[in-house]
Amino acid sequence: MRIVSTVLTSLKSLRRNPTRTLLTTLGIIIGIAAVITMMEIGNGSKSAIQTSLENMGANSIMVMPGSMMGPGGARQGAGAAVSLVPADADAIGEYCPSVALYSPVVRGGNVQVIFGNVNWVPSNMFGVAPAYFEIRNWDIEEGRLFTNEEVDTNARVCVVGTTIVKEVFNGMSPLDCELRIGDVTFTVIGVLKTKGANMMGSDEDDVVLTPWTTMRMRVTGLKTGTASNTSSTVSDSPGERFAVSGRALYPDQDNSITKDKLFYSRFTQLDQIIVTASNIEKNEQAVQEVSDLLRKRHNLGIEQDDDFTVRNSAEFMSMLNQTSTLMTNLLLGVALISLVVGGVGIMNIMLVSVTERTREIGLRMAVGARSRDILRQFLIESVVLCISGGIMGILLGHGMSLMIATVLGWPIEASPQAIVAAVIVSATVGILFGFYPAWKASRLDPIEALRYE
Amino acid sequence: MSQELIKLVNIGKTYFLGEISVPVLKGISLEIGKGEYVALMGASGSGKSTLMNILGCLDRQTEGDYFFDGEEVGRISGDRRAKIRNKKIGFVFQSFNLLPRTSALDNVIMPLNYTAQGLSSSEARRRGIEALKQVGLGERIDHFPSQLSGGQQQRVAIARALINRPPVLFADEPTGNLDSKTSVEVMNMFSELNASGITVILVTHSTEIADCAKRTIMLKDGRIVDDPKRHAAEPKEA
Numbered sequence: 022m023r024i025v026s027t028v029l030t031s032l033k034s035l036r037r038n039p040t041r042t043l044l045t046t047l048g049i050i051i052g053i054a055a056v057i058t059m060m061e062i063g064n065g066s067k068s069a070i071q072t073s074l075e076n077m078g079a080n081s082i083m084v085m086p087g088s089m090m091g092p093g094g095a096r097q098g099a100g101a102a103v104s105l106v107p108a109d110a111d112a113i114g115e116y117c118p119s120v121a122l123y124s125p126v127v128r129g130g131n132v133q134v135i136f137g138n139v140n141w142v143p144s145n146m147f148g149v150a151p152a153y154f155e156i157r158n159w160d161i162e163e164g165r166l167f168t169n170e171e172v173d174t175n176a177r178v179c180v181v182g183t184t185i186v187k188e189v190f191n192g193m194s195p196l197d198c199e200l201r202i203g204d205v206t207f208t209v210i211g212v213l214k215t216k217g218a219n220m221m222g223s224d225e226d227d228v229v230l231t232p233w234t235t236m237r238m239r240v241t242g243l244k245t246g247t248a249s250n251t252s253s254t255v256s257d258s259p260g261e262r263f264a265v266s267g268r269a270l271y272p273d274q275d276n277s278i279t280k281d282k283l284f285y286s287r288f289t290q291l292d293q294i295i296v297t298a299s300n301i302e303k304n305e306q307a308v309q310e311v312s313d314l315l316r317k318r319h320n321l322g323i324e325q326d327d328d329f330t331v332r333n334s335a336e337f338m339s340m341l342n343q344t345s346t347l348m349t350n351l352l353l354g355v356a357l358i359s360l361v362v363g364g365v366g367i368m369n370i371m372l373v374s375v376t377e378r379t380r381e382i383g384l385r386m387a388v389g390a391r392s393r394d395i396l397r398q399f400l401i402e403s404v405v406l407c408i409s410g411g412i413m414g415i416l417l418g419h420g421m422s423l424m425i426a427t428v429l430g431w432p433i434e435a436s437p438q439a440i441v442a443a444v445i446v447s448a449t450v451g452i453l454f455g456f457y458p459a460w461k462a463s464r465l466d467p468i469e470a471l472r473y474e
Numbered sequence: 475m476s477q478e479l480i481k482l483v484n485i486g487k488t489y490f491l492g493e494i495s496v497p498v499l500k501g502i503s504l505e506i507g508k509g510e511y512v513a514l515m516g517a518s519g520s521g522k523s524t525l526m527n528i529l530g531c532l533d534r535q536t537e538g539d540y541f542f543d544g545e546e547v548g549r550i551s552g553d554r555r556a557k558i559r560n561k562k563i564g565f566v567f568q569s570f571n572l573l574p575r576t577s578a579l580d581n582v583i584m585p586l587n588y589t590a591q592g593l594s595s596s597e598a599r600r601r602g603i604e605a606l607k608q609v610g611l612g613e614r615i616d617h618f619p620s621q622l623s624g625g626q627q628q629r630v631a632i633a634r635a636l637i638n639r640p641p642v643l644f645a646d647e648p649t650g651n652l653d654s655k656t657s658v659e660v661m662n663m664f665s666e667l668n669a670s671g672i673t674v675i676l677v678t679h680s681t682e683i684a685d686c687a688k689r690t691i692m693l694k695d696g697r698i699v700d701d702p703k704r705h706a707a708e709p710k711e712a
Contacts (some may be wrong), residue, residue: 026587026595037575384571387532388585388634389560391553467532469568 024401034285034378035409045370046410048363049450053443054421061422063349066431070341079333080301081156082111082308084294084315086329100156104328105291109318116314119298119307120303124153126293127236134188134229135201143185146202148236149295154213156297164196164211172232175239180211182226200229205239207231237289267391290443308333360446363410364454371403371458382462383470396463403455405449411447415440479642480529481544486537487524487696492633498524499535500696505703506675508641511668513676513684518692523646525693526677529704530563530644531555539563543641560588564635568647570627571620573633579615582606583632589638604635609663625656642673649683661686 035042074080086098086104109123129146149151150172167178171214179200186195195209214321237243298307308331315329375382382395390398419435426433489500498521511597516522527533528540531547541549543562547555552654559565572581583602586593592603606615609629619627628648635643645664665686668674676687684690692693 026592030587033576033580203493243607380571381573384567384573385584386556386590387530387559387565388640389556391556391588393553394556394588468527471532 027401031405048366049407049410050414052360052363053411054418057418058422059352059356060436061433064434064436066467067345069432076167083332085330103290110294117310119303119310120296121299122152122156123296124150125233125291125297127233128292132203139189141189141228143227148233151472153388160214162212162214164216166440167232175209175234178210179229179231182213182228183215184227197402203240336338365448371455375458375462379470379473382465383467388469392463396459399462400455407447407451411443429440476525477508479508481541484538487536488536498696510687511674513687513690515684520693521696522677522693533560563638564640564643564647566631566648568650570631577616578630585637605637609633624652628660644675646677
């Protein structure tokens with residue numbers, strides 16, 4: 022009740038000099054507006070970076086085979102070993118609770134594609150499962166994606182990127198066209214949406230994607246692996262243990278497979294398994310689960326190194342996020358300095374106001390105001406000043422970021438936390454910088470104050 | 475015999491300016507009963523304003539005891555003195571001291587902000603209008619001080635002093651800034667208020683004004699040199 026009437030009194034006395042009130046709060050208005058604009062632009066660019074990274078599939082986890090020690094101790098780098106099998110991929114899907122989606126990946130390599138009299142070597146040629154498109158956030162422009170049944174039946178269908186459409190099909194719709202990949206004819210069933218260049222600068226749309234089984238069985242064939250690298254997949258049959266080099270169009274039937282399912286050879290190796298966690302926070306956990314599972318499946322002892330590599334691009338993403346957070350914080354720091362400057366302005370004017378209203382203070386004391394009533398009145402006055410400045414700043418800042426969004430086309434994102442913080446900060450500035458003038462006012466001697474000219 | 479409202483026993487006030495001590499009041503003893511109409515007179519520098527400030531609980535004596543309404547107020551806390559000023563004392567100043575750009579009504583009800591029992595704002599308004607009517611400004615409640623004549627401003631100040639219905643009204647040179655015609659109006663108002671039972675204590679250096687009062691206390695160099703109450707064996711009845 023008393024607070025309400027004091028606030029009303031403060032509003033009245035602030036209204037007595039509107040120009041000065043506005044000029045006084047200008048510092049706060051600009052400071053808060055700067056904070057709000059920074060936060061909205063910062064948040065906007067952060068989520069824009071996040072979205073584009075997610076589109077690039079950067080929140081995915083890659084599982085690759087490990088390195089391989091060749092004859093004479095020559096190591097051949099990550100991915101050289103033959104240690105990932107389709108069953109590993111299925112097990113990841115089944116036993117890792119943090120994993121949402123997974124897809125085996127078979128690299129096509131530099132295989133020529135031919136349509137009519139046009140030939141081309143796509144920079145990316147992968148055999149994948151339908152989940153891959155979801156993992157990479159890749160939508161179809163026209164036609165359709167291939168299905169799990171087509172994967173299971175080694176169907177000769179493929180999906181192409183827009184660069185392929187331009188280079189191979191001369192811009193015409195390639196749907197239902199016969200595209201030869203290596204020696205095998207595929208039917209084009211879909212065209213992917215344009216993605217542009219990836220972070221490394223290579224064209225993402227220069228791509229041909231087929232079911233991974235088709236790619237492995239019909240195009241690339243099986244790679245040679247050594248038994249020591251595939252400890253979990255040691256087979257009983259010598260024919261499997263020493264896999265045929267080059268093409269293996271008719272893989273041996275695995276004894277353990279009894280389900281009505283595609284029969285893979287135990288040696289059908291994958292070049293990669295791509296996995297996404299159910300959400301980005303669970304990324305680390307998913308990496309751990311996948312590593313543990315694969316170590317178990319590959320019968321690796323404690324002293325043995327992993328025969329696979331798990332790469333988590335979330336690190337890259339968090340690095341980018343850190344960069345943009347750093348920038349936002351830096352700008353926020355500058356904005357906070359301007360708030361402090363605004364606060365000094367408030368203090369200055371409040372001191373002037375106390376001096377100017379000395380007689381009023383004396384009068385109020387003479388009619389029964391206690392020191393703390395005076396202190397409270399001036400403190401509330403400066404807080405009211407700052408908060409109204411803060412509210413104007415929030416409106417101005419939001420308006421500015423909206424303007425920037427429309428004029429410059431920058432992404433913005435409203436930040437409720439920043440608004441709450443702005444109100445709290447402006448109230449704090451009001452209390453901090455209003456305290457000294459208010460305290461000075463409350464210390465006045467009523468007789469002196471009444472006599473003040 | 476009238477009830478005592480104010481009793482001063484050997485009040486002294488000395489200002490210390492560095493090493494020099496300046497005694498302003500030197501042993502003042504005084505009694506003022508309820509309903510009296512007193513004028514404090516004296517040349518400038520006689521200590522009448524200092525005495526007034528002590529009487530009005532704005533200042534503290536350095537010696538002696540001051541009983542206001544039976545309570546020694548010279549040594550109580552500042553907050554209790556503020557409460558006494560709010561509830562029991564009304565002030566009228568020479569320069570009116572109205573808040574600028576604030577309506578007459580808001581000026582009048584301002585002391586209610588500091589009154590312990592919170593009045594609702596409609597109740598405060600009602601009382602403010604009543605006080606303004608009492609001083610004959612019922613139709614000017616929304617005027618700003620700058621739109622009022624000097625006499626009207628002083629009447630707004632009187633209404634403000636009366637808003638908490640105090641038993642005593644202090645006026646420091648209330649007509650100092652007014653012409654003779656409005657001075658008469660204001661002095662008539664004090665007489666009326668006194669007739670309604672309020673104790674009025676004026677500070678003035680003008681004999682004309684002092685003549686309106688029923689009792690004139692003359693001060694010179696910090697001492698009472700003339701007080702009719704000391705001559706008369708019987709205290710005056712209000």
